[in-house]
Amino acid sequence: MTHTTLFVGIDVAKAKFDVALLNAEGKYRSKVFPNTASECLRFLDWLAKHDALGAHLCMETTGIYGRGLAHFLAQQQLLVSVVNPAQTHAFGKTELTRAKTDKADARLIARYCQMHRPAPWAPPAEEIATLQALVQRLEDLLGLQTMENSRLEAAAGPARESVEAVLQFIQQQIEMVRLQIHIHIDQHPDLKSQKERLSSIPGIGDNTAATLLAFLSPLERFHTVKQVVAYAGLNPRIRQSGQWAGKSPIAKTGNVLLRKALYLPAVVAKRHNPVIAAFCDRLLARGKRPMQVVIAAMRRLLHLAFGVLKSEQPFDPNFGVA
Template sequence: MDENGEIDREVRVENANLDEIAQEYAGSEAAIEATGNYYHIHDTLSEYLDVVVANPSELNLIANADTKTDRVDAKELARLVRLGSVPESYVPSEEIRECRALVRGRHKLVENRKDYANKIHGLLTDHGITRKVKPLSVGGREFLEELTLPAPWDTLLETYLEVIETFTDQIERLEVAIEDRAASREETQLLMTIPGVSYYSALLIHAEVGEIDRFDEDKQVVSYAGLNPVIRESGDSRFEGGISKKGSEKLRWILVQCSRVAVHRSEDEYLSRFYQRLKNRKSGKEAIVATARKLLVSIFHMLDRKEVYDPPGVSA
């Protein structure tokens, strides 16, 4: 698209000739949408072009087209580039990408293993077995291995158990790699000084937050995690609702899990006091989400200042 908004050329680009297209328009501005596989496309184009990655959720709010197709999306991206109005999405570094691949890979394997555990629960229910069994525990495994079911259900049960064992082996392999990576990073070593934060949760937080210097203040990282409250104002009225839930769902999840451990198991004095004070007037769920936000604010200042966890009023 030229400076006047007229389409200069329209072409369907295959991954194989990205280099050719990029070289032809070297020095130009370009935009791509942040899809699940945009890293390779971004890196290839960036060799020759000034590339910005557009945030899909914000693009949907800006675009006013009734029809969504690749051609319409491309025209909208070109228009936004011409106007300098592309809603930018964060492009992680190679190191952050590697960390994300490890923790997200483990998360996917855990979810897949859980699916097969649920299949076993369904199998037991179908045969009137009401005993509560945990297929991932030692006791549950022993019970299931001794259980006699009619054919072909016995074969199904045996197969599901074998699949679970395979997933467990692969998860353990990834955990070794995750632990090694967490031990080698300054950011994750700092995060592991927080009660309730393990090498896995530390690497997950690091991977999802990315480089901390891209945030100017703690409010920005809280908003990035979707833990900021939604505020509605009308006239003289001001209403503070639930959290926005925009941004990384995995980051919100792990912060909540770490907060639960810090409050209920690790007895983190700083977070426990905050949680108990809120719980006197809010639900437990609201209190723990607010505690997760409090934890993230501490994390921002720790990483920004390169300091270990030492909140005010609590001895190290």
């Protein structure tokens, strides 16, 4: 890890990204750039102007909005880290941070980077990047399908015919993208074998396996299953003060596609996966609410998925029960 004394926090939004350069004296230089490809080059010039090309840059995982910038910075051989927003949020609480602006968030990320020196980020392999794009596209199409189905309920006459035509086209696109995902995974032996291991877990089908492969890769960045759970935003958010203890909802600060992909499989696994079914029965016997049990099943399903990928062995229910 570099011994740089310069740290740059980057807060990315859809239309812009705020940057904060923190020097050894604890002083900041701040700047706002439109979130476009051409402005990435201007950001690079800005770093060069302030002798900060050797700085440690840090940004949060913000889905599609920050992906292009992260790839650009990595391609320029700059030291950039991409961290879970839950980490910087928790860090902000330790500082009793009250300001909540994009400029303040960029400065917070810079301080987090200075304090914790997160690991460098590397772009995913080409086959993983392609799989991520296909899975994201499928999710977009499913969202469009849901919206058009809602419109269909209120549509009549020619308007209804239009909605039905759009729905037919969307369904064709969904089937095409699912086929592309299937072909893409089959063309890469490592992905194919990993998918087969994931599919050996009762409750996980082709779509869920594809999402897991897309967003858990590379697996080496996770040292423990707790890190995987936090990355998916399924870690509980504890609320306790003195003798009072409130409900503990999930953090919801991780990868939303992973959470969505695990919900229905967890519902299925509650009935058909012997390991998860026994686990859920114990939780129900302890008085847990149904939704708490489903979320716990999602976490346990993620545990099993991480286990088969890490061990390179198919699911073994006897081992799981033991």
